[in-house]
Each structure stands twice: as C-alpha cells, then as structure tokens.
Amino acid sequence: MKNTTLKQNRNSALLTSILSILLGIIVGAILMLLAGYNPLVAYQALLGSAILQPFDLGETIRTTSPLIFIGLAVALAFRTGLFNIGVEGQYIVGSLTAYLVAAKVSLPTGIHALVAVVAGGLAGAAWAALPGLLKAFRGVHEVIISIMMNFIALYFSNVLVRTWLAVGKDSTDKIPPTASLRIGSLSQLFAGARIHMGIILALLAVFVFYYLLWKTKLGYQLRAVGYNRHAAEYAGISVRRNIVLSFLLSGFLAGLAGATELLGTSEYIAIQDAFIGIGFDGIAVALLGANAPVGVVLSALLFGVLTYGGGNMQFVAGVPFEIIRVVFAAIIFFVAAKISFRWGNRKKGKAYA
Amino acid sequence: MNVVEMRGITKRFGSFTANEDIHLVVKKGEIHALLGENGAGKSTLMNILFGLYQPDEGEIYIHEKKVQISGPTMANELGIGMVHQHFMLVQPFTVTENIILGVEEKSSGFVQYEKARNKVQKLSEQYGLKIDADAVIEDISVGMQQRVEILKTLYRGAEILIFDEPTAVLTPQEIDELIVIMRNLIREGKTIIFISHKLKEIMAACNRVTVIRRGKIAKTVEVSETDEKKLAALMVGREVSFEMEKKEQKKGSIALEVKDLLVKGFHGKMAVDHLSLDIHKGEIVGLAGVDGNGQSELIEAITGLKKIEQGSIFLNEVDITKFKTRKIIETGVGHIPEDRHKRGLILDFTVSENMILSTYYKTPFATTWGINYTEVEKYTDRLISEFDVRTPSIDTPIRALSGGNQQKAIIAREVDRDPDLLIAAQPTRGLDVGAIEFIHRRIMEQRDKGKAVLLVSLELNEILKLSDRVAIIYEGKIQGWVDPKIVSEEELGLLMTGSKQAGGDAI
Ligand SMILES: Nc1ncnc2c1ncn2[C@@H]1O[C@H](COP(=O)(O)OP(=O)(O)O)[C@@H](O)[C@H]1O
Ligand SMILES: [Mg+2]
Numbered sequence: 001m002k003n004t005t006l007k008q009n010r011n012s013a014l015l016t017s018i019l020s021i022l023l024g025i026i027v028g029a030i031l032m033l034l035a036g037y038n039p040l041v042a043y044q045a046l047l048g049s050a051i052l053q054p055f056d057l058g059e060t061i062r063t064t065s066p067l068i069f070i071g072l073a074v075a076l077a078f079r080t081g082l083f084n085i086g087v088e089g090q091y092i093v094g095s096l097t098a099y100l101v102a103a104k105v106s107l108p109t110g111i112h113a114l115v116a117v118v119a120g121g122l123a124g125a126a127w128a129a130l131p132g133l134l135k136a137f138r139g140v141h142e143v144i145i146s147i148m149m150n151f152i153a154l155y156f157s158n159v160l161v162r163t164w165l166a167v168g169k170d171s172t173d174k175i176p177p178t179a180s181l182r183i184g185s186l187s188q189l190f191a192g193a194r195i196h197m198g199i200i201l202a203l204l205a206v207f208v209f210y211y212l213l214w215k216t217k218l219g220y221q222l223r224a225v226g227y228n229r230h231a232a233e234y235a236g237i238s239v240r241r242n243i244v245l246s247f248l249l250s251g252f253l254a255g256l257a258g259a260t261e262l263l264g265t266s267e268y269i270a271i272q273d274a275f276i277g278i279g280f281d282g283i284a285v286a287l288l289g290a291n292a293p294v295g296v297v298l299s300a301l302l303f304g305v306l307t308y309g310g311g312n313m314q315f316v317a318g319v320p321f322e323i324i325r326v327v328f329a330a331i332i333f334f335v336a337a338k339i340s341f342r343w344g345n346r347k348k349g350k351a352y353a
Numbered sequence: 354m355n356v357v358e359m360r361g362i363t364k365r366f367g368s369f370t371a372n373e374d375i376h377l378v379v380k381k382g383e384i385h386a387l388l389g390e391n392g393a394g395k396s397t398l399m400n401i402l403f404g405l406y407q408p409d410e411g412e413i414y415i416h417e418k419k420v421q422i423s424g425p426t427m428a429n430e431l432g433i434g435m436v437h438q439h440f441m442l443v444q445p446f447t448v449t450e451n452i453i454l455g456v457e458e459k460s461s462g463f464v465q466y467e468k469a470r471n472k473v474q475k476l477s478e479q480y481g482l483k484i485d486a487d488a489v490i491e492d493i494s495v496g497m498q499q500r501v502e503i504l505k506t507l508y509r510g511a512e513i514l515i516f517d518e519p520t521a522v523l524t525p526q527e528i529d530e531l532i533v534i535m536r537n538l539i540r541e542g543k544t545i546i547f548i549s550h551k552l553k554e555i556m557a558a559c560n561r562v563t564v565i566r567r568g569k570i571a572k573t574v575e576v577s578e579t580d581e582k583k584l585a586a587l588m589v590g591r592e593v594s595f596e597m598e599k600k601e602q603k604k605g606s607i608a609l610e611v612k613d614l615l616v617k618g619f620h621g622k623m624a625v626d627h628l629s630l631d632i633h634k635g636e637i638v639g640l641a642g643v644d645g646n647g648q649s650e651l652i653e654a655i656t657g658l659k660k661i662e663q664g665s666i667f668l669n670e671v672d673i674t675k676f677k678t679r680k681i682i683e684t685g686v687g688h689i690p691e692d693r694h695k696r697g698l699i700l701d702f703t704v705s706e707n708m709i710l711s712t713y714y715k716t717p718f719a720t721t722w723g724i725n726y727t728e729v730e731k732y733t734d735r736l737i738s739e740f741d742v743r744t745p746s747i748d749t750p751i752r753a754l755s756g757g758n759q760q761k762a763i764i765a766r767e768v769d770r771d772p773d774l775l776i777a778a779q780p781t782r783g784l785d786v787g788a789i790e791f792i793h794r795r796i797m798e799q800r801d802k803g804k805a806v807l808l809v810s811l812e813l814n815e816i817l818k819l820s821d822r823v824a825i826i827y828e829g830k831i832q833g834w835v836d837p838k839i840v841s842e843e844e845l846g847l848l849m850t851g852s853k854q855a856g857g858d859a860i
Contacts, residue, residue: 216723220706220713227701233658234688234696235711236679 013290016338020288021302024331028323037319045316046324050309058193062265064304066091068202069257070282071300072209073250075291079213080246081226086131086146087254088279089153090124094258096157097123099165099172099269102179102262112178117201117259124255125248127153132247136240142247150275158271171270181264196264203297205253210293212249222246254282281307284332303328354381355417356513356544357402362411364397371397373568375411379513379546384535386555386576387548388588389565390785391755395548396438398565399515402546403435404428415513434506435515440498444491448484449473452505476507480537496527500534514538515546520554521783524644525811532558550588550785552581564588589787597793600801602821605634608805609655609774614664616650616829624650626829627664632774637796637806639820639837641813643849647829648809649691652776655807656688657681669773682711687772689763691779691809693756697763700752704744705733707751708766740765741791757788768795775799778809793819813842827851 029039050060070087077084084090098120107115131145166172181197213219224232225242233239257278262269285303289295310324357379364372371394379385387395400406402413404422413420415431422428428435442451453469470486477484482500490498499519506514516535520528535545535558549555555562556576564571564587571587585593609632618624625647632638642648653659655666657678665674673681682688690696698707709718709729717728733747742761744754751759760780767775777796781789796819800806810816816823817837825832825848832848 215726217714217719218722220724224699224702224710228695228699230695231697231699231710233678234656234690236657236677236682238679 013292013295016335017288017290017295017299020331020334023334024327027330028327031323031326032319035323037317042313042317042319042323045319046306046309046313048309049312049316050305053191054189055191055193056308056312058187058190058195060301060304060308061190061199062193062195063308064300065198065202065264066257066261066278067281067285067300067303068199068297069205069253069260070278071285071289071296072205072293073253073257074282074286075289075296076209076213076222076253077246077250078286078291079226080222080242081229082135082243082246082250083143084128084131084146084247084250084254085143085279085283086128086149087250087257087282088275088277089146089150090127090251090254091258091261091278092150092153092157093127094120094124094255095262096153096160096258096269097255098179098259098262099175102175103165103172106176107178109178112176113181113197113263116179116263117181117256120259120262121252121255124258125252127255128247128251129244132244132251135247136243150279154272154275157269161269161271165269172268174267175263179263180267181260194265196260198260198264201256201260205256206293206297209253209296218245257282281328284328287332287335355379356381356415357546358414358417359398359402360412360414362398362401362408362413364394364401364406364408371568372401372408375565375568375570377563377570378573379544380561381544382539382542383560384539384545384547384558386559386562387546387565388550388552388555388562388584390550390588390787391757393565393588394568395565396517399435399517399546399548402428403433403515429509429511432510432512433515434509434511434513436499436502436506436517436519438517438521440502442490442498442501444489446490447486448488448490448493448501448504449486451490451501452508456509473504473508476504480504480507480541481534494527495522496524496530499523499531503534511543513544513546515548517548518550519547520549520551525813526643528554552584552786555584556581566590585786588785593786593790595790597797597818599797602800603635603803604821605636605803607631608634608636608669609807610667611651611655612665612667614651614654614666615662616647616654616659617662618647618650618829623662624829625654628826628829628831630824630831632805632807634773634805635800635803636821637800637808637819639816639823640807640809640826641816641823641845641849642826644811646826648778648826650829651826652688652691652778652807652809655681655776656686679711685773687767687770687775689760689767689775689777689780691782693759693763698751698759701750703748704737704742704751704754704762705729705747707762708733708736710766712770736765736769737762739769740795757784760784760792761788764792764795768799771802772804774805774807776807776809779811780808781810781812781815789815813845817842817845825849 032039032042049056051057070091073087074084098116101116101119102112127149131142131149134140134145135142161172182194183197186195187193213223221237221242222245224237225239229239281303285296285299288299306324306327310321313319314321355378357377359375359377362372362375363370375398377398389395397406401408402422404424404427413422420431422431443454449466449470452473453464457464458468459465473486477486482504484497484500484504490501499522503514519531523531535547538545547559559576561573561575562584563573564584566588582595611628611630614625614628615623616625628647628651640648650659654661657676661674665672667673668684668686671684673684676684694700699710712718713724718724730747736742737744737747740761742765743758751762754762764780780792780796796806796808808816808819820837823835823837823840825835827849828851832851835845835848
C-alpha cells in the first residue's frame with residue numbers, strides 16, 4: 001500500500017530485470033533450437049567457461065569493469081533526465097588521451113598510470129561538454145550531437161594513429177610499463193588472466209556514484225532536475241548548469257572506461273573500422289540495472305559473463321556468438337517493455353483500464 | 354423505482370478497508386451526490402458498480418434485479434456508464450473516432466464513420482453538449498473533452514451515468530454549463546450519480562446526497578433538507594467553520610510594488626500589459642480574474658521564472674526586477690504555485706527531500722559538499738506535525754500522498770520560511786473543506802504577522818473571504834480595485850469579464 005510504494009518500485013524494477021533476463025535467455029534458446037543447436041549444452045558451455053576456471057573468472061571480471069564505468073556514465077545522465085548516447089565517443093577519446101599520456105610523457109610507475117587515467121577521464125568530460133552546452137543553452141537534442149561526436153571521435157582517433165602514432169602500421173606500440181594498470185600478482189592470482197586495476201577503480205566509481213547522487217548537494221540538484229525540471233527551476237536550481245554538469249560527469253566516467261581499458265587490457269591503440277559497440281552495451285547495462293549503483297554492477301557482471309562466456313561458447317559448443325548479441329537485445333527489449341509492470345497490473349484491479 | 358441498490362458492500366485492498374458495509378440506493382431520474390473527503394472511498398464504490406472491482410462482500414441490484422457485474426462491458430449492457438476522474442481519450446483522434454472506439458459499426462469490414470458521425474451530432478444536440486463531431490481531441494478544451502466522455506457513455510446506451518469528480522478540472526463557467534447538461538440528461542430520463550467534495554455544487558445541482566466518511570456511509574439526506582454546514586460536518590466528522598475570524602488589520606508600509614510591468618505570453622502578445630500593483634505589510638491582496646488573463650505570467654515574473662520586458666518590481670524597497678529565482682527567494686518571497694505537480698513538488702522525491710527544495714544548500718541542511726540528512730529529517734518531522742501533513746513516513750515518495758496532504762506539504766515549506774511576501778496561487782484547488790479551512794487559517798496567520806500576501810484564485814468566495822483588498826485583472830491589466838466587504842460575487846463576476854468597470858475609486 002502507500003507506505004510501501006518506494007519498496008514496491010524497487011521490487012518492481014528488480015522483478016522487471018529478472019524476468020527480462022529469463023525471457024532473453026529463453027529467446028536465445030528458441031533461436032538455438034531453430035538453428036539446430038542444443039541450448040542446454042550451449043548455456044552450460046557459456047557459464048562453465050566464464051567462471052569455473054580462475055583464468056576465465058579473471059577474464060570475465062576484466063570484461064566487466066569497463067561495462068561498469070560505461071553503465072554508470074549512462075545511468076548518471078539518465079538520472080538527470082538526459083540520454084548520453086555519446087559514451088562511445090567519450091570512451092574513444094578517453095583511451096586515446098590515456099595512450100598519449102602513457103606514451104609521450106614519462107613519469108614514475110604508478111603515478112604515470114594515475115595521471116593517464118585522470119587525463120582520459122577529463123578528455124571524456126571535455127568531449128561531452130559540447131552536447132551538454134548545446135543542450136543547455138540552445139536546446140539542441142543531445143542525442144543528435146552525441147552521435148555526431150561519436151563519429152568524429154572514431155575517425156579522429158584513426159587519423160592520429162595512421163598519421164602520427166603508428167605511421168605505416170595498423171596499431172601503435174605498447175605503452176611503457178610505468179603507465180600500465182596490470183599488476184603481476186593480481187594476474188597470477190587468476191592464472192595469468194589480463195585482469196587489472198580497472199575493476200578496483202570501477203568499484204570505487206560505483207561508491208562515488210552512490211555518494212555523489214544521494215549524499216551531496218550536487219547529487220540532489222542533478223536528481224531534482226532529472227525528475228522535474230520545472231520544479232527545480234521554481235526552487236531556484238539552475239537547470240542549465242546541472243545539465244552541463246551531468247554531461248561532464250557522465251563523460252568523465254565514460255572517459256575512465258576508455259582509459260582503464262587501454263592502460264589495463266589492450267595497452268595499445270589500433271585503427272578501428274567501426275564502433276566496438278560499448279556504448280550500446282552501457283545503455284543496456286544502465287537500463288537493466290535501473291540506473292542504480294548496485295544494479296549497474298550486477299547487470300555489468302551479467303553482460304560480462306555473457307560476452308566472455310559467449311566467446312568461448314563458440315569453441316566449446318559451436319554456437320555462433322551472434323546468438324549472445326540476440327540475447328542482449330532481447331533482454332533490453334523486455335526491460336524497455338517493462339515486462340513485470342504489465343504482469344503485475346493484470347492481477348490487481350485495473351482502476352483506469 | 355430504485356435503479357441502483359448496493360447492499361452491504363465491503364471492499365478491501367490488502368489489510369486496508371476502502372468500503373465497509375455500504376448501502377446505497379439511487380432512484381430513477383434523480384441526481385444523486387456522493388460526497389466525501391479525498392480518500393473516503395467514493396471512486397472505489399463506483400468502480401465496483403462499474404465492474405472494475407469485485408466487492409469482497411455485498412450485493413448489487415440494478416432495476417431491482419440482482420446482478421453480478423463482472424466488468425465494464427457488462428456494466429455497459431446494464432446501461433451503466435462512467436466518466437472517470439482521468440479521461441480516457443486518444444489525443445490525436447477526432448471526437449467521433451474516440452466515441453466509436455471499441456463499438457465500431459462495420460459494413461463489409463469498413464467502419465461506418467458517416468453514420469456514427471451523424472449519431473454523435475444528433476446526441477450532442479439532444480443533450481445540449483455543443484460538441485463538434487470532427488474536432489480533434491488535443492485541440493479542444495478540458496471541459497469539452499469531458500463532454501465527449503459523457504457522449505461516449507450515451508452513445509453506448511447508458512441510462513445510469515456515473516460522474517467521478519467531474520468539476521475538479523473545470524472552470525466556474527464550465528461547472529455551470531455542466532449543471533445545465535446534467536439537468537438536460539435528467540429531463541431525458543437518465544439517472545446520475547455525481548461524485549464531488551464541493552458542497553456548493555451539490556446544493557445547486559442534486560436531489561439527494563449520500564455522505565461517505567472513511568469508507569462508511571455517514572448518511573443519505575435530501576438536499577432540500579440540509580445545508581452546507583451540516584453536510585460539511587457529516588463529511589469531516591466535526592464542526593467546520595466557514596466564516597473566518599478576521600482580526601483587525603495592522604496595515605504597514607508597502608511591501609511589494611509592481612510598476613508598469615510588461616511580460617510576454619504565448620504568440621508574443623503581452624500577457625501582462627503595463628500592470629501596476631502594490632501590497633502592504635499585513636495585507637492580503639486578492640487577484641480576481643478569469644483564468645488566462647495574465648495571472649500566471651504576473652506570478653512567474655515576480656518569482657523570476659519569466660522574462661520581464663519592461664517595468665520594475667520592488668520588495669521592501671529592494672529592486673528585484675533583474676534577480677534570478679534563487680536570489681528572489683532569498684530576498685523573501687514564498688510561492689505556493691498554481692500547479693503543484695508541475696512546479697511545486699518533485700513527485701519522485703521523498704516527503705523530506707521535497708521539504709528542502711529551495712533551502713537544501715543552506716545551513717543547517719548543507720555541509721561543504723554534502724547534505725546533512727539528519728537535520729533534514731528533524732526539520733521534516735517538525736513541519737509535518739505542525740502542518741498536519743498525513744504521510745506514512747517522511748521517506749515516502751510524495752507522489753503517494755493525497756492532493757490535500759501534498760498541498761499542505763508545499764504550504765509548510767513555503768510558510769515556514771516566513772517570507773515577507775507570500776504568493777498563494779489556487780492554494781485550495783481540488784481540496785476538501787477540512788484542508789481548505791486549515792490552509793485559509795495559515796494564510797491569514799501570515800497576514801496577522803505583518804507579512805504581505807498575494808492571493809490568486811479562481812474561487813471568488815475564497816478571494817472575498819480572505820482578502821483585505823481585491824484587484825481585478827483583465828487582459829493583463831488591473832481593471833480596478835474593490836472592497837471585499839461590500840462587493841458581491843455577482844458584481845465581481847461582471848468586473849472580471851470586462852463588461853463592467855470598477856468605480857475607479859482605488860481603496
Ligand atoms: N487499487 C487500490 N489499491 C490499494 N488501495 C487503493 C486502491 N484504490 C484505492 N485505494 C485506497 O482506498 C482509499 C479510497 O480511495 P478512493 O476510492 O479513490 O477515494 P475517493 O475517490 O473518495 O477520493 C484510499 O485510501 C486509496 O488509497
Ligand atoms: Mg476519487
């Protein structure tokens with residue numbers, strides 16, 4: 001009843017997510033059956049190869065950490081009522097900048113990595129500034145500008161690699177070890193997996209995200225603007241300022257994702273002929289996680305398992321990886337359709353049917 | 354004959370009982386009012402009659418035959434139609450398309466639009482609904498949309514019409530029109546159940562009234578044998594005073610001074626047109642006017658929400674014309690906005706988060722970066738007990754509160770800051786008598802404390818009851834000033850439509 005509305009909302013978000021995941025998995029299974037694969041074998045292979053061995057577990061965690069950053073980035077913008085579809089571009093700029101700091105500046109071990117990470121984050125924020133400013137001051141839709149900014153980032157990065165960073169090659173050299181986020185002992189713990197400090201930073205970001213939104217003045221403002229900008233305006237809260245701030249923070253998180261991936265996982269930049277699609281995954285993670293910090297972590301983990309395990313599933317069970325992308329898409333479809341809401345309403349009386 | 358008889362109806366939602374052992378008898382050809390405070394259980398009872406809910410106990414008789422109403426379709430078959438509190442119209446569709454939705458007559462697979470259109474037009478004329486069958490819903494006024502809903506039920510052959518708080522969304526003129534329409538319906542042999550918590554309309558339009566208090570029937574009485582005071586007491590469960598003890602006015606120096614103000618409205622037309630106005634300390638100035646004559650724009654200009662083209666605004670001799678909203682609030686303006694859901698509250702925030710909407714950045718709530726939620730909770734606890742805001746907890750999203758309690762929360766927030774100028778726009782819209790009485794007392798207290806109050810309301814009796822002076826606004830100008838002690842509601846009504854000039858003798 002009334003006093004449990006908040007809990008009910010939370011429960012209904014959780015229920016939506018769980019049902020959507022199950023339905024997504026079922027859709028994947030049906031597809032596999034139609035294509036002549038055994039879904040039980042496939043899913044078993046997926047799960048088994050994602051978490052059973054220390055090495056695989058380490059790799060799954062590595063896959064998960066940028067998803068946490070990107071999921072938080074999208075969720076933060078959502079909380080302010082904005083759709084940051086530009087995370088992909090901010091990610092690219094973040095990793096490019098982190099590479100430049102890593103390769104072109106020399107600093108002591110550790111500090112070098114830290115400076116590169118922060119620089120990547122700031123670059124992401126800078127990349128997000130333009131759509132934020134245009135949205136706030138000219139009312140231009142953030143989605144349009146962000147998509148354009150994604151293309152600019154992608155090709156800008158390629159141009160730099162081709163003409164400056166790796167002339168005549170497809171990819172740059174590796175970054176110096178002083179800037180790497182990898183730690184030997186951590187890798188050894190997971191049988192040599194490429195797990196790195198990124199996951200620690202991501203979990204730190206989750207905590208900061210929570211604290212910022214629910215414990216600070218800035219978070220109060222951001223949420224107020226997101227829920228009802230007319231009321232925020234009425235109370236003297238600057239809507240424009242908070243739109244810009246929200247974009248900057250969101251871009252910062254996306255930039256961190258790019259930076260940590262570069263400094264921890266790939267360690268070099270290659271020419272890319274298309275987007276890697278991490279922006280799409282981030283939107284999915286934020287939606288499935290209901291824009292809540294713990295929700296983002298859990299859904300990032302799920303997508304991490306599906307992505308990494310799905311890759312192995314190809315080899316173990318011979319099921320193409322594309323099926324896993326379908327499962328992703330189906331889950332998001334069901335979340336967006338608010339599956340549990342429908343279900344719940346059918347049973348209660350429908351007062352306004 | 355009893356067209357409707359509900360016997361011993363009980364309806365529970367979980368452990369909460371919304372209707373308890375209710376007996377209701379509606380006779381043929383009457384307008385039967387269902388009166389009760391917000392949350393009394395009126396809509397629930399009618400949703401049962403319309404088949405949307407199943408009662409846990411009790412029986413229903415239609416035309417003295419026992420029935421089990423399994424759903425709205427069956428209710429339709431029994432001749433019951435309902436106009437809900439929230440309209441159910443498809444915005445981009447025409448009136449006719451909306452009306453035939455779900456009951457389209459087809460011939461060889463094609464909808465017979467022309468035939469339906471003619472029928473709609475004929476029904477509209479028969480009942481004096483003045484509906485254009487081809488108008489698109491999103492282009493027509495709320496009052497007209499409501500008449501479309503009425504026509505929809507008639508089109509489906511309803512004999513018993515349930516109107517759930519139809520007047521809540523209407524202007525005073527539209528309410529009068531609705532009453533005329535209801536009389537037409539009765540003349541054509543229909544029966545009406547009319548839900549409301551406004552006593553005046555019930556006295557004006559209904560034959561009998563059943564009062565529901567906290568889910569139980571308090572009494573059914575003939576309207577001719579009762580009065581507003583008795584009904585209010587039945588509804589609230591205690592004596593309600595309509596008259597307000599007005600203390601001797603201690604009028605001070607000028608607090609608010611608006612000089613030659615020009616504010617643009619939509620379409621570039623001047624919504625506020627060379628308007629001047631002043632309010633003294635210890636004075637309530639009522640702004641009377643037909644909706645849309647510049648009231649909203651004036652308030653938004655004073656509070657910094659709308660750009661001022663020309664003119665100036667002073668508050669206690671400080672020029673606030675160019676101030677931003679936050680600075681204006683800090684200078685001493687409190688604002689109860691006309692639309693509480695759009696401006697006044699963040700519905701997804703908790704009660705306590707809403708209480709600090711314009712003060713969250715100040716001591717004692719703010720620390721360097723953070724918000725001290727212990728202080729916020731202490732503050733909220735005090736306000737909700739002082740202002741009698743009924744909420745399950747201070748952590749409940751404010752969306753879950755009733756309209757009256759939401760409004761009390763806003764008033765608590767704005768009045769507790771003790772502003773030098775309190776702007777109260779439609780402060781009691783949609784509330785029941787108990788809440789209205791409370792809010793009126795709070796506004797009066799501000800005046801007695803020596804603060805200035807600008808009261809904007811479409812309810813003339815509210816303006817006349819509270820104000821020390823009344824300004825009439827018409828097409829963005831102050832048309833004149835009247836003394837609420839001597840002017841009548843009728844006279845005020847004429848002044849508001851611009852058809853009569855005030856004596857000009859500013860008081
Ligand atoms: N579907 C529902 N589930 C739970 N509680 C409800 C439901 N509908 C109404 N209520 C509760 O029942 C009470 C009566 O509501 P309602 O009939 O809408 O009152 P009214 O129309 O007189 O304002 C309220 O306290 C309301 O919160
Ligand atoms: Mg109701």
